[in-house]
Amino acid sequence: MTKIPLLTILMLISISNAALASDSLFYKELNLIGGHSRQNGWVGHTQELSNSVGFEHYAKFSSDYGDFLTTDLQIRGAYDPNQPFSDAISCEIHNAWAEYRASNTIKIKVGHFEPAYGLGQIIDVHSTILQLLTMENIGYTKDWGVELRGSASGFDYWVALQLGSGMSIRRLDSSYLFSARIGTPAGRDFQYGVSALCGNVLDTEGMSTFPKNHLLSDEAIQKERIGFDCVYNWNSFVLKGEADFGVNSNNSVIGYLMEADYTPPKNQNWEFAAQFKSFVNDLGSSRTDDSKLSLGLTYRLSQTTKISAAFTHDLNQYHQPRDTEFLVQFYYYGK
Amino acid sequence: MENKSQISTILIATLILCFVCSVSFAAIGCELNDPDRDIQKIFPQSTGYKTDYFTIQEKGGEKLKKEVEEKLGDAFDPIYESLDVPYSYYTILKGKDVIGYVHGVNQKGTYGTLQIILATDPDGKIMGFYYQKVSSPEALKFRDKAFTDKFIGLTLEDFYKYGDPNGKIAAIKDPSQKSQEDFKATIRGTKKNLILLDTFLLNKKHEGSYKGVRNDEYK
Known part of the structure; x- marks a missing residue:
């Protein structure tokens, strides 16, 4: 079972480099992140980001009649300085998918990709310190499975069936995740x-995908959600919002996020961001929310390189002490 | 022992992958958010499309950059127009026949990025024009069909005659009240888009119409 992801990667790479590929893009990626947490002292990672080097390979395949297949493979070799060396290095497979264009309105995707749910479906946060609600809602940002994506007059839709395991391939306790989103066109x-x-x-x-990330319980959590999300590009602002309601096993839960990003017109290298997100783990009890306020600042050195800083402050934490964290990130994605 | 084996697997996989991949590019300049929907709207008779990526770095590097800047009449912006950023080109097909192209560029506007998308016939004549993104308080005026339709039928040759007061470009009036810089940026972005199309896909078909431009066009 553990060899399946590796075989998938090699298969995708082999396909990507075969004579069939009409065109492809190869990006190198470097992510350096570090900062200080009031609870944990010096830290070298967040829940989603580690110090890592990696690449993304994106390819289109076509015949004389046009494109019929798109593949994407994004892998990071991550290093966690807070772990002993033997556990510090890991391989993270983020994107590993192939999408077949069945017609101009229907696509079928197979591999590792985002669940068809919420803002994570339309906003790419793979390089940003400020993340969406996906981790709180689902527990991971990407999963292994199949997806049907379609478009109709005035709206797009996504339907996905995945393993319910996230970064690593596992199937325990009849795990699965079914998700669907319908929204306005991109x-x-x-x-x-x-x-x-x-x-x-x-x-x-x-x-981590290799070695497998830590399984916290052999029992799967039964989850149900319904959510609404929106993004509004308004002059120099990007405003984002998401609200979710549902059930985690026997507990009713609710989550919401608000974010405003601002690019000053005269200094378009800079971007400011402010985000508030809260996830209430049990609506039937008081003070069960994980609520966080974050402020972010990004300076673009070029089209491929940026430096970011973020200050995050927990207004409340359900299972652990409140924390305040300051992080700095150097990010390169390009040639 | 198990850890050693896992680390070896990771290192071997990484090495294999690094050697197998060989082509190198940077972040994409401007690609269609929804190519199937957009292309079908502009070319309802199309049966498919083929995507290609080009960079100025690959196609001629610094020399080509200078050539494009000279034709454009302006220097490239380091944030918006770096050499290694790939541009996406969609060749529109009816069966196996090419019936047009769709291509976009990022252009620096007053409030942020303008993404200017052009649809052209196989000779490079504009058949469709729209903003995929426009950051401006007067965005609606720029997106208005009455304004965008004014670009239909234009060719790169018309943009090379930008300074001619009787030319076709001079006849296009700024639709905004207070966003003159965004109007100028639109003209610049459209011209850049056509120059790159001519360079990357049309084998410099419109080279003969280039007679030089004034250097103060966008000042």
Whole structure:
């Protein structure tokens, strides 16, 4: 079972480099992150980001009649300085998918990709310190499975069936995740969508694919959600919002996020961000929320390189002490 | 022992992958958010499309950059127009026949990025024009069909005659009240888009119409 991801990678890479590929893009990636946490002292990673080097290989395949297949493979070799060396290095497979264009309105995707739920479906946060609600809602940002993506007059839709395991391939306790989103087409100034999911999701920790990330319990968590999300591009601002309601096993839960990003017109290298997100783990009890306020600042050195800083402050934490963290990130994604 | 084996697997996999991959590019300049929907709207008779990526770095490097800047009449912006950023080109097909191209560029605007998308016939004549993204308080005026339709039928030759007061470009009026810089940026971005199309896909078909431009066009 552990060899399946590796075989998938090699298969995708082999396909990508075969004579069939009409064109492809190869990006190198470097992510350096570090900072100080009031609870944990010096830290070298976040829940989603580690110090890492990696690449992304994106390819299009076509015949005389046009494109019929797209593949994407994004891998990071991560290093966690807070772990002993033997456990510090890991391989993270983020994107590993192939999408077949069945027609101009229907695509079928297989591999490792985002669940069809919420803002994570339309906003790429793979390099940003400020993350969306996906980790709180589902427990991971990507999963292994199949997806049907389609478009109709005035809206797009996604339906996905995945393993419910996240970064690593596992199937325990009948785990699975079914998710679906319907929303306005990409590219509009105001985009919105409605999502739903249900499944038995494994509770894991860490972004590692090899070795497998830590499984916190052999029992899957039964999850159900319905959510609404929106993004509004307004002049120099990007405003994002998401609200989710549902059940984790026997507890009713609710989550919401608000974020405003601002690029000053005269200094477009700079970007400011402010985010508030909260996830209430049990609506039937008081003070069960994980609530966080974050402020972010990014300076773009070029189209491929940026330096970011973020200050995050926990307003409340359900299972652990409140924390305040300051992080700095250097990020390169390009040639 | 198990850890050693896992680390070896990771290192071997990484090495294999690094050697197998060979082509190198940077972040994409401007690609269509939804190519199937957009292409079908502009070319309802199309049956498919083929995507290609080009960079100025690959196609001629610093020399080509200078050539494009000279034709454009302006220097490239280091944040928006670096050499190694790939541009996406969609060749529109009806069966196996090429019936047009769709291509976009990022252009620095007053409030942020303008993404200017052009659809052209196989000779490079504009058949469709729209903003995929426009950061401006007067975005609606720029997106208005009455304005975007004014670009239909234009060719790179018309943009090379930008300074001619009787030319076709001079006849296009700024639709905004207070966003003159975004209007100028739109003209610049459209011209850049056509120059790159001519360079990457049309084998410099419009080279003959280039007679030099004034260096103060966008000042």
